[in-house]
Structure formats: structure tokens, C-alpha cells
Amino acid sequence: MVKLHKIDLLHVHYAIPHAYAGYMAKQMLAQEGIELPMVTTLHGTDITLVGNHPYYKPAVTFSINNSDYVTTVSESLKLDTLRLFDVTSPIQVIPNFIDSQKYLNPISECQRSLMAQDDERIITHVSNFRKVKRIDDVVKIFYHIQKKIKAKLIMVGEGPEVQSAKELAYSLGIRDKILFMGASNEVEKILCLSDLFLLPSKNESFGLAALEAMINKVPVISSNTGGIPEVNKDGFSGYLSDVGDVEDMAQKAIHILKEENLLTFKNNAYQQALAFDLEKIIPQYESVYHKAINRKKA
Numbered sequence: 001m002v003k004l005h006k007i008d009l010l011h012v013h014y015a016i017p018h019a020y021a022g023y024m025a026k027q028m029l030a031q032e033g034i035e036l037p038m039v040t041t042l043h044g045t046d047i048t049l050v051g052n053h054p055y056y057k058p059a060v061t062f063s064i065n066n067s068d069y070v071t072t073v074s075e076s077l078k079l080d081t082l083r084l085f086d087v088t089s090p091i092q093v094i095p096n097f098i099d100s101q102k103y104l105n106p107i108s109e110c111q112r113s114l115m116a117q118d119d120e121r122i123i124t125h126v127s128n129f130r131k132v133k134r135i136d137d138v139v140k141i142f143y144h145i146q147k148k149i150k151a152k153l154i155m156v157g158e159g160p161e162v163q164s165a166k167e168l169a170y171s172l173g174i175r176d177k178i179l180f181m182g183a184s185n186e187v188e189k190i191l192c193l194s195d196l197f198l199l200p201s202k203n204e205s206f207g208l209a210a211l212e213a214m215i216n217k218v219p220v221i222s223s224n225t226g227g228i229p230e231v232n233k234d235g236f237s238g239y240l241s242d243v244g245d246v247e248d249m250a251q252k253a254i255h256i257l258k259e260e261n262l263l264t265f266k267n268n269a270y271q272q273a274l275a276f277d278l279e280k281i282i283p284q285y286e287s288v289y290h291k292a293i294n295r296k297k298a
Helices: 015-030 057-065 075-084 135-148 162-171 187-191 208-215 246-257 259-276 278-297
Strands: 010-013 038-042 069-072 091-093 121-126 151-156 178-182 196-199 220-223 238-241
Touching (some): 038 057, 075 091, 121 135, 135 162, 151 187, 196 246, 208 220, 246 259, 259 278
Parallel strands (some): 038 069, 069 091, 196 220
């Protein structure tokens, strides 16, 4: 493909297998006199989960150090990478981005009445329902919220923790107030009618789900771990709490959901999301591309 389409640069995502495969391609092409610079973006699981496994750690370290340029999606992930690996290559932080233009016009199908009563708040969680997302905490936070404010919880996604979440909801007597929607490719249609987003994860390298909520004017209650604090601005676009502090998250959620506070937090969430608009982030990647290509020419 490089020779057929005269590709000037590879941008690979995740250290393994893509950076490792990219390095092999570079070496094969070098034997034919073709120099191909490679930019590697680290996203999280390749570093904190897979990459730190002793069997894979040497391959990840090798892939990072043999990339021409390395980026991470958050300052937190950069620090984790430097802490876990013997990295000799410089790392630049370029956050994930979102296309705000897609959300300029309200979705015509945004019909709250299909999901909740007029006097009910709608709270949402979207994830792959793995343990790291602390799905039970989502249910527990909502349990405390609904005791103070009339509300519905919409759970979007599929994964191993769905059943335990349903069982917990039954045991707390709130199963009838929770809608399990399963996997969906129309999440924005759910977010457009949401009042609050819950992300109590044990760890997130960035928190893209929070950003997607915020661009839909949905404030976020989240844990203060990983890269999330770089996305969700505490006291502005939502609130941060310690991992597992369900009661604190619930209290802060109730504060946001009060009539006199909700509109302000919704507007703030949108403004915070605009800091990650692709028009601001893409030029950072383009700058790295130009540096890599110009270095090759030099």
C-alpha cells in the first residue's frame, strides 16, 4: 500500500500490534530505499492493561522507542507511560477531539416524553459495561438521586456487568426506573434528551464518553482518575469525586439537577467540550506530520 499509493507517513494507533507492525513495514521498505516515518498514538489499554503485562512489555517498549514521534491522548497517560516503561522517545500530549459541527442543530427526534415524564430528570450512562467502568456505582448513585429527585436512568451499552447491574437494581427496588437500552449507534439521540451523565470509572485514559456527553450539553459527574479531570472541569462542566465515593457523586448530581443550576451546567459543559473541537486539535497532529516528513527529507 505504501508503494502503490506513495504514502508519506504512517500514523498508527496503539503500541501493539499496530506500532509493532508499522516498525516491521518500515524495515521492509528501508531495504528498498524507502524511508517511512511513523507517528504512534497511545490510547490507554495498550499501556495500562495489555502493555504492562510482562509478556508484552518488551514489545511495547520497543515499539514506542522505535516510533519517530509518539503522542498520548492525555497528560495522565503520558505520565503512566513514562512510569511503566523505559521510554527514550519524547512524548507529546494531543487530546482526543470531537466534531462540534455535527451537534449544531438539535436532533428533531429528541422526544423526552418517550423516556420519562415531564417532571423527571433523565440520567445517562454509556460504556462497554466492564468492571473498570464500575457499573454498580452508576446504579447506586442513581439510587441516591431518585430518593431526592424524580428521575430515570438510561443505561446504554453491552458487556459482562449488565446482568449484575440489573440484579442490583432489582434488589434496590428501582428496576422500573432504569432503562437498559443495549448497544446503540445512535447515542447522540439519547444524550440530546439527557440532563446528566455518570462516569464513575476506576480509570479512563481520556474520557471520550464524557466529552460526547458535554458536546450535547450534558454535564458530567465522574471520578477524578486518569485523564478525566483533563476533560471534565470540576465545578464547571460537572463535578469530580474519588473513585467509589458514591454518596459524594450523588450529592453533587443532585446539586446540578436542581432547577436553578441545571441550565448553567448544561451550557458550561458545551463550552468546555468546544476546547476539544477538531478544528483546534487536528492542527496539532498536522504539525507532527510536517515535522516527521521534513525530518525524513533532511
